[in-house]
Amino acid sequence: MPTIDGARLIATLRRLAQFGAYKTGVHRPTFSPEDVQSRLWLAEQFAEAGLEASIDGIGNVFGRTRAPGRKLLIGSHAETQNHAGWLDGALGVVYGLEIARALRDDPDCARLPLEVAAWADEEGHYGFFLGSRSFIGEVSEEEIDRARNNTDGTPLSAALERAGLAGRPRATIVPSDYLGYLEAHIEQGDYLDEAGLKLGVVTGIVGIRQYQIRFSGEQNHAGTTRMARRRDAGAALVALSHALSDRLRRISGPRSVWTTGAIRLDPGQSSIVPGQAEMLFQIRDAEESQLRRFEEALEELVAGADAAGPCAVELKTLWTVAPVPMSERLQAALTQAAEFRAPGRTIAMPSAAGHDAQILAKRIPAAMLFVPSINGVSHHWTEDTSEDDVILGCQALADAAEAIMRNGGV
C-alpha cells in the first residue's frame, strides 16, 4: 500500500501557492506569468517523481508513466480564479504528484501505471474547460483563435505566444490507454464541514442551465412619465425575478440551487426609466428531471409576463451542461478507501460545481473525491481546508488509485 508523506504534500501545496500568492490565497489566472511559471515548476516536480514531463500547446502539464498496461490518470487544474484560494484545483494536481512520489518510493508500487495531469483554464479565464476539452479533442483551432481573456480581453493566441506555447502540439487522449480518471477537489460547499464529515465520494456532477432574460420597455424621463403609462423594464425584471424565486422555492429538489448573478438596467441613470433590462439566471441540479421542472416553470413565468406586458420579455438559453454521473466502479473504489481511512465520516454526494472530471467522463470512466471546505468558502482568498483533512484525502485517493491499478479498474 503506498503511503503518502503528509509533510511533503503540505510543503508542495504551500510552495505551489507561492506562485501568485495573494493574502492567504492565490491570484494565478490562466497564462499569467505566475501561472506559466507554476506549470514549468510542476513539470519539474513530475520529472523528479519519475514521470515523463511535458507541457502541451494549451498549457496542460502531463506526467506520463513508462510502466506498461492501462494507466490511471489523476489530475485537476493548476490555475486559480482571480484572488482565490490556495487549494481548489492545486489540491488535485498535487495529490496526483504526491501519489506518484509515494508509488516511486514504495518498491512494491513503483511499476503501477499512474499518470498525472494539470489541466489549463478549468476556471474559464479564456474559455470553457479549455485544457481538458482539448485533451478529449473538443477544442478546435477556431475556438482558440476566437477566445479572449474575460477580464482584460487579451486574445488566447497572444497569451499562448507569450507563454512560449504557441505552435506546440496539443495532446489528445487515446481512451483505450486508460483505466480511468480520478480527481480530488475541495468541496467548495459547506456540506461536509457542516456535517463533520471528512470525505465525499462524488456520485455525479450537477447539470447547469444558464439563461439570459431580457426585458424591453420604453426609456423615458423619471419625473414626467406617469406611473400608469410607464413601460419600465427594470420594474418588470424585479417582478419576474421575485415571482421566479417564489415559484422555484416551491418546486425545488433537496439540493437544487438557482442564482441571479447579474442584473443590468439600461441606460442605468438615476433619473431615467429603464427602457431595457437584462438578468443572468442559472439553475443547477444533479437530476435532469429537476432541471426540466425548473425550466418549465421559468418558461411559463416568462411567457406569462411577456403576455401580460407592459414589457416584452425574452428568454434565451446561453449554455447548458447536462448532469454527468460518475463511474460506479471508480466510486466503489473511492468509497472503500474513504471508509477505510475515515470510517463513518464518508458520504456519497453530488458535485454542485463543474470539474474537469465531467469532461474526461465523456471518454473514460471518471470519479471524484471531495475534502471539506471550511465554512464552504470557495473562489475567495480565505478558502481553506485543515491540513489533516488535506492529508487524509490524499491517502484515501492513493489507496483507491492503487486498488484500481492493481485490479485493472476494480
Next chain:
Amino acid sequence: MPTIDGARLIATLRRLAQFGAYKTGVHRPTFSPEDVQSRLWLAEQFAEAGLEASIDGIGNVFGRTRAPGRKLLIGSHAETQNHAGWLDGALGVVYGLEIARALRDDPDCARLPLEVAAWADEEGHYGFFLGSRSFIGEVSEEEIDRARNNTDGTPLSAALERAGLAGRPRATIVPSDYLGYLEAHIEQGDYLDEAGLKLGVVTGIVGIRQYQIRFSGEQNHAGTTRMARRRDAGAALVALSHALSDRLRRISGPRSVWTTGAIRLDPGQSSIVPGQAEMLFQIRDAEESQLRRFEEALEELVAGADAAGPCAVELKTLWTVAPVPMSERLQAALTQAAEFRAPGRTIAMPSAAGHDAQILAKRIPAAMLFVPSINGVSHHWTEDTSEDDVILGCQALADAAEAIMRNGGV
C-alpha cells in the same frame, strides 16, 4: 400687444437644431464644439434682436436690455441631453429671443425691459444646474475645479478653456433689478397631449429625493452554496425592490412617481452568488408631505430588511431637491394669457422635471409655461411638439410677458 412671428420662431428653432443635429433630434452636450458654436450664434441673434449680448465665464448667454426699469428675464438652457430632442431647453431660449424681436418690431413695446438668458448645463453634463446656479451665486470656484463630464470625465476647467471661456467673469444676479423670471418648456410628460390640452401653467416644481440602497451579503459559489445558507445580496435587493413598489403604490399621491434607475450586483458573474448589491432609487412629488410619507415607508422597509437579514441593508440619501412653488402673481399672468390664447385648453399643473426656474425662484419670482410633448417623449431624439403648439405657446408667453412688464409684475 406684441405679435410673434410664428414662421420666424420655427425657422430659428430649426436653425438652432442644426448645431449637433442627430437624426430628427439634437446631440449637443454642454461645451461640445456644437454647443459652444450654438452659444456664439445665440449671442449674435440676441444682438440682432436689439439686446446687449454677452457670454459669461460659465457659458450663460445673456441678451441684456438698455430699457430703464425693473426687467423681466425669460430663458431656459441651450444644451441638450445626449441624442435628445430639438426643443426641450432650446424652446424656452428661442421663445425669449422671438419675444424680444416681437417687442422690437412693435413701436408700442420697444421700450419694455425684457432680457433673455440661455443657461449652461441644466442637463447636468458637468454638474447640477451649473449656469443658473452660477447666476444666483451658488457655484464656487472649487465646484468648477472639481466638476467632470459625466460621459467622458473631461474636467470642466478644460472644457471652459477649450470653449474660450476660461477666466471670464461669471455674471451674478442683482435681484432688485428684476420683476421676475419666466421659462417655457416642453412638458416632457404626456399629460397635456393625452388630455388634448394646449398649455400648462406650472404651479410648482416637484421635489426629488435620490437614494442609494446597498445590500451586503456573502459572495460565494453559485453551485456549491446551498440556498439555505446563502446571503445573496442580489436576492435581497429584488425582495426589497418588490416590497417597495407594492408599498409605494398603496400610499401614492395622484402624481407621485418613483424609479429604480440602476441596479448593480457585485461581482456580476453568472456563477457567483452576489456578495454586494446596490440600487439607485428616486421619488418625486410636488408635495413635501408626500415625499415624507414615501421616505418613511422606505426607511421602514430598509430597517425591516436589515433586521430580518440575511443581508445588511443600508439607505443613503444621495441628494434632495425640495419642491419649489412658482410665483402666484406670475402664474396669474400666464394663466390669463394662456386662457386667452387657448380657452378651455389650459391647465394648472406641477412640473415633474427639474428646471432652471427652480434655481431662479430662490432669488426672484419665477413661473413656467408648458407646451405639449407628443406622446410625452423626452430626452430622446424623437421628442416633438407640433409647430402650431410651439407657436401658440410663444404667443401666450409674449402676452404674459407684456402684462408683467407693463404692470410691474402684475
